[in-house]
Amino acid sequence: MSTAPRRSPARAVVIGGSIAGMLAAAAVRDHVDSVEILEAHELPEGPEPRTGVPQAVHIHFLQTGGIEAIESLLPGSVDLLLAAGAHRIPVTSNMVICSPEGWxxxxxxxxxxxxxxxxxxxxxIVRGQVLKDPRVTVRTHTRAIELLGDRRTVTGVRIRTDHGPEAELRADLVIDASGRATRTPQWLARLGITGLAQDQIDSGLAYASRFYLAPVPTRGWPVIGVQASPSLPGPANAGGILPIEGDRWHVSLMGAPGGHPPRDADAFEPFARTLRHPLLADLLTHAKPLTDVHVTHSTANRRYYYERLTHWPDGLVALGDSVATFNPTYAQGISVAAQGAIDLRELLSRPCAPGLTHRAQRAVGRRIDNAWALATGQDIHFPTTKGKSPNLADRLLHRYVSRLSRTATGSFHAATALTNVLALQAPPTTLISPSTLVAALLGPLRPPLKGPQFAPAERNLLNGLDKVAEASA
Known part of the structure; x- marks a missing residue:
């Protein structure tokens, strides 16, 4: 925030009514007198689609690190999610996952x-938790079009409404949570701040998703996934089934260039049968489709290195997809945004000093570092990837992680080490701790599974579905 004496009342402005924007508002509300969220569209009143979120039709889940961050920012959110039908999935106890190295x-x-x-x-749920606080308000149908201030201090934003003139909105703190459509790089350039570095690593993956009525009770049902393998010939493809509210399965299929999943509903399940294992296709034969197929090609990893800039104006922070977007297959975006909001809250709780928002931006960058290493460290090894090719160090690291993943199929210690990192609760460097190195050297302690591992009750349900199918054939 600005080093000038605090004005009364102090105001924060958040650009974007996304989850990242709502979490940002939750992070700062105790440190300012009011928070105003600028949203370009109307916000739905219930659990309905929000305009401008095309990725909402594809599978989502919250990692452990994100769950903890959201609960810290908005206590009670987890209970509200579960009461509304969300599922808590124990890892890996309630997951049936075929990794490139085995089940x-x-x-x-x-x-x-x-x-x-x-x-x-x-x-x-997140939106409701935030907006019940009277200090937080939303101005819909309003876009931020420019930053106010100079290269030293941001003092607000210029806004434009759908049916009104432009206006200036003064603020002590501006948070950009506008997502992939962020204009902050251009706004900084107008303030004279240049030299912004950025990366884009794109595997070319496309998503096709739809919702199904599950043929089995979803409470306690496992997450199902078949992951792509960079080492196999042909286009990489993958898929997942998540149990969600309303006794539904949320299904996403993914494919690389040359093997993109189809938009045609009749071709959706046949494509599922092209995965490395037919499990998803077999399960979908018993489920009832509820929606059309939705496809997206916006899966690139893209990052702005704001934390590396020599000059960063007081009073400005960027958060969430405005800073970095990830291939959604790794389910990191919401969790990383939540963790960045936690860092912002902690810094604002300290005495105000010059460069506070620059320190906040560096903290956001450190959160991104771990997720970025995970996502791009995998994606660069697919032959269709553009933006970066693996060097010798990348290939050696990939071989080690692959060995550790194979070890994890039969070693609880290796599985926990990997999960700590994937859950965004430990940095990737922990994968080379002495105990984990020894585990990788020893390899799996149990023989590999020959197929998907279902509990007896789950197997009985599936056998019952097969008998019904045979009787009706």
């Missing part, structure tokens, strides 16, 4: 958990 075991000891729900429900 992961469903260890009886769960070290982490995921929360699976539709994006619309997650949006709704």
């Amino acid at each position: 992961y075991r469903r260890w009886q000891r769960a070290t982490h958990s995921l929360i699976t729900a539709s994006r619309d429900l997650t949006d709704y």
Whole structure:
């Protein structure tokens, strides 16, 4: 925030009514007198689609690190999600995952958990938690078109409404949570701040998704996933089934260039059968489709290195997809935004000093570092990837992580080490700790699974579905 004496009342302006924007508002509300969220569209009143979020039709889940951050910012959110039908998934106890190195075991000891729900429900719960605070308001149909101030201090934004003239909105703190459409790089250039570095690493992956009525009770049903392998010939493809509210399965299929999933509903399930294992296709034969197929090609990893800039104006912070977007297959975006909001809250709780928002931006960058290493460290090894090719160090690291992943199919220690990192609770450097190196050297302690591991009750349900199908054939 600005080093000038605090004006009364102090105001924060958040650009974007996304989850990142709502979490940013939650992070700063105790440190200012009012927070105003600028949203270009109308916000739905219930768990319904929000305009400008095309990725909402694809599978989402919250990593453990994100769950903890959201609960810290908005206590009670997890209970509200679960009461509305979201599922808490023990990792890996309630997951049936085929990795490139084999099937992961469903260890009886769960070290982490995921929360699976539709994006619309997650949006709704977070939004409701934030907007019940009278200090937080939303101005819909309003866009920020320019930053006010200079290269030293941002003092607000110039706004434009759908049916009104431009106006200046003064603020002590401006948070850009506008997502992929961010204009902050251009706005900084207008203030004389140049030299912004950026990366884009694009595997070319496309998503096709739809919702199904599950043929089995979804409470307690596992997450199902078949992951792509960079080492196999032909276009990489993958898929997942998440149990969500309303006794539904949310299904996403992914494919690289040369093997993109189809938009045609009749071709959706046949494409699922092209995955490395037919499990998803077999399950979908028993489920009832509820929606059309939705396709997106916006899966690139893109990052702005704001934290590296020599000059950063007081009074400005960028958060969430405005700073970095990730291939959605890794389910990191919401969790990383939540963790960045936690860092912002902690810094604002300290005495105000010059460069506070620059320190906040560096903290956001450190959160991104871990997720970025995970996402791009995988994507660069697909032959269709543009933006970066693996060097010798990348290939050596990939071989080690692949060995550790193979070890994890039969070693609880290796599985926990990997999960700590994937859950955004530990940096990737922990994968080369002495104990983990020894585990990788020893390899799996149990023989590999020959196929998906279902609990007896799950297997009985599936067998019953097969008998019904045979009887009706």
